[in-house]
Amino acid sequence: MPHHRGSPSANEILYHVAGSKPKIRVILDAGAQIVELENDEAAWFWLGLVLDDDIRAATFFNAAEDLCVVERDGTTELFLTSSYATNTAACIVFLDQAHTRGTDLRLPNHYRAAVALGPGLTKDKLAQACMRMRQLGKGQAVVFLVSAEIRRSITRLCDISESSEIKVADVLYWAVCETWRELERLVPLWATHGVRHQRQQLLWDKADTGSEYNLEPQTAAQFVESESQTLRERYHPSQEQTRPTLAGESTNVDAALDAKSAELAQIQERCLEFGIDSLIFAQAHLALFSLDEIFNSDKGPSSTLVLTCVLWHSRPWRLVLVCRHREAAEDRLPR
Template identity: 35%
Template sequence: GFSGTNDTQLLLPVHIRQYDLPELQKTDAIVVNNLLQPENENYQSLLINATTENILKQIIRYKETINVILDVGALFIDGTNREIAIKWLNLSDRNQVDYVVYFDCDSIVVDDRQSHSCPFVTSPASERLDRCIFYLDEIHTRGTDFKFPVGFKAAVTLGNGLTKDRFVQACMRMRKLGNGHTLTFWSSHEVHQQIEILKTNSITIDRRRSESNESINLIDILRWVYENTQQATWNGLYHWATQSLSFQRKVSAFQHIVWNDNQQVFTNSIMTDLSKECCEPEITELRSMYGAARKLQTLFEIHHKRYEHTHHHLSIETKDAVLKRLRDYGGTKQRLSQLLDEEQQRELEQELEEERQKELPPSVKPCEPILHEAITRLCDMHSDIIDLTHFPNVFRHLPYAFTGTTFLKECQSENWSKNIWISTEFQRVIETKGESLNPFLRPPRWILVYRNKHLIFLSALEANWLLGRLNFLFHKRQCISSSTTTLRLLLPRIKRNQSIFVNTPTLTIPSLLEHSNGVIPFVIPLEWLVQLFIFNGTLYFETVDEQAQYCRCLSLCPKPRTKQQEEAFEKGWIAIDGFVSNAKHRRQLKLVKVQFPLNLLPFVKQMIENRNNLHVPISSHIGSIIFNSLKLI
C-alpha cells in the first residue's frame, strides 16, 4: 500500500519483517497507474527564489481552477498556514470561492472572506466543499482525509529530496484520483534543473524522448522521485547499521554486569561502568576524523571493519543479518568512512519551555430568584382574565428577553405578536456590570398558555411553582374547561422528526386527554408557533404547513418557486436570499400575514448559533432556507 512504510522496509530492525496482505500487494501499482493518467500531465516550474505570493499568483493564473494545494515539497515557507491561506483566498474568485480550509496546530480551521475563523466541523463550509479551497502544509499531506467533490484539481509542490512514499501519500489526498480528481505539479527552480539533468541522462526505448525541446512529463517526475527514494534509502542504511551496532553494544553491556553476593540493586560503580559502555561520544575527535588514512569504501566494508574492531560480545545472528543487508543493498558506491561519521554529528535543538495557563472567564453572580404575586394569580380560574400590561414589573413582551444583548437592535421588537410574553424573572439571569448578556440568554423551556389567549415564557422557579399549583387544582376539579390555563414544555427541534412537546396533550400540565371529560386540548396555532421557532433556535420543520407559515412570517419566497414567483425573481421583487421587501409585491405574491416586514434572516441565524452553540447546518430545513433560499420539504 501507500501507508508510508513500503519503501522504508529495508530500514526496519532486522527482527521485524513486513508482510503485505496478498490482496493489497497490487496497491502500489494501482496508485502509480492512477498518477500516470493523461489528465495529470500538468507540470509547471517556478522562478528562482519564488515567494508565497509569486507561487499563489501563478496558481491563480493557471488555465484551470485549482482547488487544493498539497505543499509536500514545502515551497510555502514565508508565512504561517493562516497567512498563506488567507492570501490565497483574497486572490481567488469571489464568485466561486467563499472559504479557505487549512491546518492550525493540527486542528482543521476555516476562514471566510471576512477573516472570521472557526473549526471546520461546526462551519457551514463543511457542507459546502465546492465553495472551499484547501491548503495542506507538508506535514498534513499525510493522514488527512477530505471528501473533495468530483472535478477538484490539486497543485502538488515538488521540493528537494522528495521521496516516493511522501509523494504518493500527498497525491492520494485526492481520493478519487483517476476517477474525477486530477493533479498538477509545481517544482522549484532547483528541482526543475534536477529533473532536466535526469531526463537528459536517461536512456529510454522511445528515442524521440531524447529531443531537448520536449517538455517534462509524469515519467520524468517519477524518475526523479524514485532517484530521491533510492538515495534516501542508501543514506539511511548507514545510520540503520550504526544504530544496530549501538543497540547490540548496550545489550552486551547489560548482559555482562558483574553482580556481587546476589545483590539486586544497581550500585554507583555498576552504573558508571554501564554508562561508559552505552553512551555515545558527545564529540568526535579530530584525530579519528582526519588522522587515519582516507580510503574509499563501500557500506559493507566500513561496517564489517567496525564489527571486527568492537570488543563487545555481539549477537552473531544479528551481525550476519546486518552485513547481509548491506552487501545486498548497499551497492558499490564508495564513501569515506570519516565523512559518514561527519554526517552523524549530533544536533541539539533548544525547545521552548512554556507553561500553559488557562484563562477562565470572570465569575458572575446569579440573580436571586423572585416569585411575584402576579404569577400566582395566573392559576385563578374563577376571576376575570388578568390584563398583563398592568404588571410591567412582572410581564413584558417577548423582545424584552434580549435586553442587555446585541440581539435587541436586530430583533425588530415592534413586530413580534403582542400576545407572546416573558416574565421579568425569565430575563433576569445574572447581576450584570455592563457586559453583554449574549452568553446568558435563558433558554425558553417552560411556557404558560394563559386562558388560551397569551403565551408566557417563565423561569424554572416560576414553572416549578405553577406545576404544583396547576396539578393541585386539577385534582380538585377546579381547572377543567376548554379555556383552561396550561403549563407546557417547549424544545427546539434540532433533529429531524423530533417532538417539541408543546402541543402534546399528554404532556401538558395539567394533562388534557382528548377523550377525557370531553375537554379538547388547546393547540398553539401556527402563526404563534413559528415565532417560537425563531425564538428557541429550531432547525427543522415537522410539516409542510410549518415551513410555509415560517416563510410567510419572515416574508420569504424561497425555491422551488412557481412560474409567477420566478418571473417576480427575474424582475428583482425577490432578493437572492428569498426576501420580499415591498408590501405591494408581497400582496401580488400572496404573502399574507407577514409578521416581519424587514429581513430577519441574519437575526434568525444568530439566534440558532446562540441557542444551540453551533453554526447553522446547511442540511437542516432552516439552514437551507438561510444559505440556499431553498425549501427542503
C-alpha cells in the same frame, strides 16, 4: 505542468495557482515551497486572489494543528464546527508539507490540486500528498508545480532538453531517484542501529536463564544511552577509537562484539557498497546528516550556525562547529 524561473516566492506561487486554467482548488505543498508565510496567511492571501463567487472560504491547519477555515472577511473558525464541514465545494484547501500525509477531507469530484515539488521529495511522500485527493483518477486530478531548480534536476536525470515538456512519468522517475538518494544518506544510521542491536542482543543473551530474563542492575544499565550530547562529545574527533568498527577490529569499549563478527561483517559489506568502511566514518556521516537537518530547520534570526569541515593529510577529518544563540554560549573545541 507549470514551472517557475528561479526559486519562486510564496506569493508568486499563489498568484500562479490562482490564475491557472483549469482552476486549482487545492494546494499540496509536499516539497515545502511556501515557507515565507504561515498557513493562515497563505490560505487567506490565496483566497483573496480567487475571484469566483462560489468560493467563500479557505481551509488550512493552524499553528495548534487544528483544521480551520478562514472566510473572506478574515473570520476564522474550526472546520469541523463550521458550515463548510458539509460544504467543501465552497472552500479552497491549503495543506502544508506536514499535513500532506494523514489528512482526510471529502472534496468535490471535480477538484484539481497543485502539488509543489521540492528537493529531496521521495516517492512515498509524493504519493501520500497526491492521495489527499481521494477520488484521484475518478474526476479529481493533480498538476505538479516545478521550480527551475527541480526542472533542471528532472531534465538532467531523464536526459531531455530543458525546453522539453516534463511528463508525469519523468516526475515519478525523479521521485524514485530522490528516494534512492535518501536511503543512501541513511545507511550510516542503519549501520549504527545494526551494531547497537548486536550489542544489546549480547546483553539479552547474558540475561537469558532459559525460563526468564534475569537482568542485573549492572547489565540493565548498559542499555541506557545518553539522550543528548554536548558539541564536544558529538563533533570532536577522539584520539582513540571508542566505537566498534565494522571490520572486527579490537576496541576498548565493545570487545564482546567479537562474538558477533559474522553479523558485523554483513553490516560492513553493505556499508562498503556505499563507501563507508567503518562505524567511525558512519558516525562522521551521521554528524553531517544531523547538521544538514539543523541548517534546514527554522532557527530564527537570533541563531548563527557556522560549519567548517577540513580534510587533513596527516590525520582524520575534523569538524568545527561554532554556535551562537541567546540560550547557548560558544563551545570551543581544542585542537
